[in-house]
Amino acid sequence: MTIEYSGKGDPARSLALLWRTSERASRKGKPDLSVDRIVRAAIEVADADGLQALSMRRVAERLGVGTMSLYTYVPGKPELLDVMLDTVYGETARPEDVPGGWRARLTLIARENWALYQRHPWLLQVAxxxxxxxxxxxxxxxxxxxxxxxxxxxxxxxxxxxTLVTGFVHGTARGAVEAAQAESQTGLTDEQWWAAHAPFLSRIADTSRWPTASRVGQAAAEALGGAYSAEHAFEFGLERVLDGIDTLISRRAEPA
Structure with missing residues (x-):
């Protein structure tokens, strides 16, 4: 997986783009091209084909304009990536009234971040x-x-x-995206992959040598419908993360 790094662009130019302090009008004085339109096209390219496919040329092709015309609005790909990140992070819901206290609020935040990675898996390619x-x-x-x-x-x-909650979501979302990509790249679902390997595994598996792995692996596979379920990992892990935070808060409330 190709890894890109945010913040590689010129700081002054990136911040000017992010806060829209110096957007230029098109040369013809018409609103046919803008930073917002360029960024939206770039996000569409990344959503469809990943960051490895993102280039100023690809964005220009999607917009039906010449590549050089983009540089009137965006200095280059590093600055464009910064604005792409900021744009998609604006998609998360932020209701002020969330019944259920801090735990419900953190659960909502985790689910919103999880959904964001599902919509834009290329986010996982950005450090x-x-x-x-x-x-x-x-x-x-x-x-x-x-x-x-x-x-x-x-x-x-x-x-x-x-950081703990969003980091947990990032890790489990990566597993979910990798699982989905494995199916699309190999043409096999998890069930089909296991069915193809089962006859060979039965010949070499030694349950007496690895009894715990055999017992637990079989129980998990039956319960989850396969060796791994990203959704289960997310739900189970999130509850344990929140339990840990609850313990920390409870200790803070205890008298000295």
């Missing part, structure tokens, strides 16, 4: 250690922090809790 400092990323981070504000955590712990 965002250096965050995109755009309006949507900033608003998303602020909203997620407010989900755990005032529940007894320090500011650093609030940041760490959000």
């Amino acid at each position: 965002a250690n250096r965050p995109v400092l755009g309006p949507n990323v900033t608003a998303k981070y602020d909203y997620e922090l407010r989900a755990v504000d005032g529940i007894g955590l320090t500011d650093v712990e609030m940041d760490s809790v959000i």
Whole structure:
């Protein structure tokens, strides 16, 4: 999987694009091309074919314009990627009233992030250690922090809790996307793959040598409909992550 890095572009130009402080009009004075339209086309290319297919030429082809015309609005691919990230991060729902307290609020955040990766799997190809400092990323981070504000955590712990939840979602979403890609790349579902391998596995499997793996593996496969279920991993793992956060909050509430 090709990995791209956010924040590789010129800082001044990226921030100007993200906050739309210096967008130019088209040379003809017509609104036939804009940063927003270019970014939307780039997202469509990445959604369809992944980041490895993204280039200024491909975006221009999708828009039906010459490649050089894009540079009137976007300096290059690194800056374009930053704006793409900020744009899709603006898609997550952020209702103010979520019944059920902090746990329900974090559950909603986790599900919104999970859904975002399903819509835009190319996000998993971007290493965002250096965050995109755009309006949507900033608003998303602020909203997620407010989900755990005032529940007894320090500011650093609030940041760490959000990092924990979103990091967990990122990992499980990667498993889900890889599973889906395995089926599309091989032409076999998990059930078909196991059916093809079962006759050979039965000849070499030694349940007496690996009794625990045999017992647990069979039980999991029967319960999950295969060796791995991304949905189960997400639901089970999310509950355990929230249980851990609950323990931390409870300790904060205990008298010294």
